[in-house]
Each structure stands twice: as structure tokens, then as C-alpha cells.
Amino acid sequence: MSKVVLITGGSSGIGKSVGEFLLEKGYVVYGTSRSPEKYNQSKFPIIELDVTKNETITTCINTLVEKEGKIDVLINNAGAGITGPIEEIPESEIKRNFETNFFGPINVIKAVLPQMRIQNSGLIINVTSIAGYMGLPYRGIYSASKGALEIITEAFRMEIKDFNIHMTNVAPGDFATNIAAGRYHAPIKDDSPYQVPYSNTLKLMDEHVDSGKDPLIMAKSIYKIINTSRPKVHYKVGEFMQKFSIVLKRILPDSVYEKLLMNHYKL
Template sequence: MSKVILITGGSSGIGKSIGEFLTSKDYIVYGTSRNPDNYKESKFPILALDVKNVVSIQETVQAVLEKEGRLDVLINNAGAGITGPIEETPEEQIKNNFDTNFFGPINVIKAVLPQMRKQKGGLIINVTSIAGYMGLPYRGIYSASKGALELITEAFRMEIKEFNIKMTNVAPGDFATNIAAGRYHAPLLEDSPYKTSYGNTLELMNEHVDSGSNPNVMAKEVFKIINTPNPKVHYKVGEFMQKFSIVLKRILPDKVYEKLLMNHYKL
């Protein structure tokens, strides 16, 4: 029997690549978007879902269950970028980012757990970020929201293990997607004390995304995880130096690591 898979944020970027790859492997795939009508040419169905709306989440999960009778894999991929000096980032935008990157995935998990318990099994893959392993300058809110999802996955795994439900994190590095265009940028203010350093960092971040890896790399990793009987707690997918930066954070003194980051971002 083909596994039934639900991918939040499946209309573009990493989510779209995962959905197309899994569809080619004969899985039954459903993606989601806040505006599904914009993606009628998708190779797999795109359903309406807003991760910030609990009713929307519950209705979409129910629609999949009514059609397929089961749900084997949830890929929590929907997310939003945010950049800016923390001091100058509006509280409303900080909360909005956590609603999308942290509370949203939790609510989608809550919506699928009763069915997975009923089936006596399932797999939940949370797409986080290598940025979630470290506090990055001018990306502090994004790092915090993704880091929070990493940590809560560790706790969730232990709570649902007795129901034969698996959960894991997959942290991508920089991939060539449209996340830069969709992220919230705190405005570069002329009179800001951060104007020069934030401007330079913003330029560097956009360059990294533009020259990022092909998102098919993530799709292949997710495929492998789905076919792994006991997935690891954490997976990292990206260029060698991006993954190695996490190792360095574990072994270097804090101030030495901080200096490396500041040099990298020319601060």
C-alpha cells in the first residue's frame, strides 16, 4: 500500500521538490498552500491550509483522511524567513514568525497524532534549519524559532514513542529557493545605528540563498528518512562547511565561535 504523505508549504521551494520526488516514487502526496488556486499545474494536489489557523489545519487533515482513510507521513515544511536588528524588528513580526515556524508546526502535529495513534504508527518530519543551531546576527528571530522547533521535537519524540510514532528534524542549509523573496525584512533605516552592518549582512545572506544547493538534495534525504525504520533525532543537509559549523559550535569556546561568526559576516 502506498504511503499517504502531507507536506505543509508544498507549493514551492523545498516542499515542492520533496512533493514531486515522492510522487515520482509512487507515494500518495498532498501539499498545502494558503493560495492553492495559484498552483493548479502542480504534479500533486495542493490543498488550502494556513498553519496559523487551527481550524484550517483541522479541516485539511480531515479532508485527507476522508479521501485516503489514513495518513502515514507528515512533513512540517511551511516556514517563513525574517531578518533585521532585533531592536528594530516589530513585536508583531516576531510573533508572526513564531506563529509560522513554531506554533504552526505544533498545531499540525496535534491534528495528525490521533489518526497516527489509531493506525498504531506514523512518521513526522520537521523541517528546521542549520540556522537553528546558532544565534546568527540579524537572523536572531529566525534562528530562535527554528531552534525552538528542534528542541521541542526532541521532547515530542519521547512522548509519542510508545504509540510507534516516529519524529525527526531535518535541518537544511542554504538552498536555491524563493525564501529570500518571501521573508520579512526589517527596513534598512537611514538613521539606524545598524545601517552599515545590517546592510552588509543582508547582502551576504541573499548571496548565500542565490548560490544555494538544489532542493532535490533535500527531497532525496527525506525519501531516505521515510524508508529508515528508526530515524535519527537530527539530520543536517547542506554544504560541508554549513554542517561543520555545528560541529565547531560544540567544540570551540563560545567567544571563539562568536568571533568566527562575526568575521564571516564582516561585523
């Protein structure tokens, strides 16, 4: 029987590319969106799910299990970007970002684990970010939320190993998606002490996304992970220098690494 795959945030960007690729490979694919009615042309079914609302998570999982009888793979892909000087980002927006990028994926995992235990099998892939391995200027909240998901995956893996359920992280670098359009931007204030460096950094971040890799690369990487009998704890997918920056963080003194980042962002 074909494996059943659920992709949160599967209506666009990386999630859509992954879903379409897995569909071509013979998987039974379902995506999710807060507004599934907008995606009638999707090549695979889109179910309503808002990772910040537990009732929609429960309904989505129950609907899928009732329809297919199982969930073999969960890809926690739904996420939100956020930029701005940490001092100037409203607390409500910080909490909203963590609700989407951290608490949301945890609650989806909690919802699928009972079914995967019944099956005595399952794979959970958490899509994080290379930004989660370091505190990036004017992306500090995003880095923190994705870094938190990376760390909790390490703990989760050990807790669920007795149930024949695997979990892993996939951290993408910059890919050509619409994430920049959908993320929260703290406004650039003329009277802000951060006005010039934040404005310049924001332009640089948008350029990185616009010139990013094809999301198909992520799709192929996730396909390989699904077909790996013992997935690793962490995977990184992206430009060589983006992946290498994680290695540099391990081996360089903190002050030297910080200076490299500041030079990169022209701070």
C-alpha cells in the same frame, strides 16, 4: 498500499521538490498552501492550509483522512524567513514568525497524532534550519524559532514513542529557493545605528541563497529518512562547512565561535 504523505508549504521551494520526488517514487502526495487556487498546475494536489489558523489545519487533516483513510508521513515544511536588527523588528512581526515557524508546526502535529495513533504508525518530519543551531546576527528571530522547533521535537519524540510514531528534524542549509523573496525584512533605515552592518549582512545572506544547493538534495534526504526504520533525532543537509559549523559550536569556546561568526559576516 502506497504511503500517504502530507507536506505543508508544498507549493514551492523545498516542499515542492520533495513532493515531486516522492510522487515519482510511488507515494501518494498532498501539499498545502494558503492559496491553493494559484497552483492548478501542481503535479500533486494542493489543499488549503494556513498553519497560523487552526480551523484550516483541522479541515485539511479531516479532508485528507476522509479521502485516503490514513496519513503515513507529515512533513512540516511551511515556514517563513525574517531578518533585521532585533531591536528594530516590530513585536508583531516576531510573534508572526513564531506563529508560522513554531506554533504552526506544533498545531499540525497535534492534528495528525490522533489519526496516527489509530493507525499505530506514522512519521513526522520537521524541517528546521542549520540556522536554528546558533544565534546568527540579523537572523536572530529566525534562528530562535527554528531552534525552538528542534528542541521541542526532542521532547515530542519521547512522548509519542509508545504509539509507534516517529519524529525527526531535518535542518537544511542554504538552498536555491524563493525564501528570500517571501521573508520579512526589517527596513534598512538611514538613521539606524545598524544601517551599515545590517545592509552588508543582508546582501551576504541573499548571495548564499542564490548560490545554494539544489532542493532535490533535500528531497533525496527526506526519501531516505522515510525509508529508515528508526530515524535519528536530527539530520543536517547542506554544504560541508555549514554542517561543520554545528560541530565547531560544540567544541570551541563560545568567544572563539562568536568571533568566527562575526568574521564570516564581516562585523
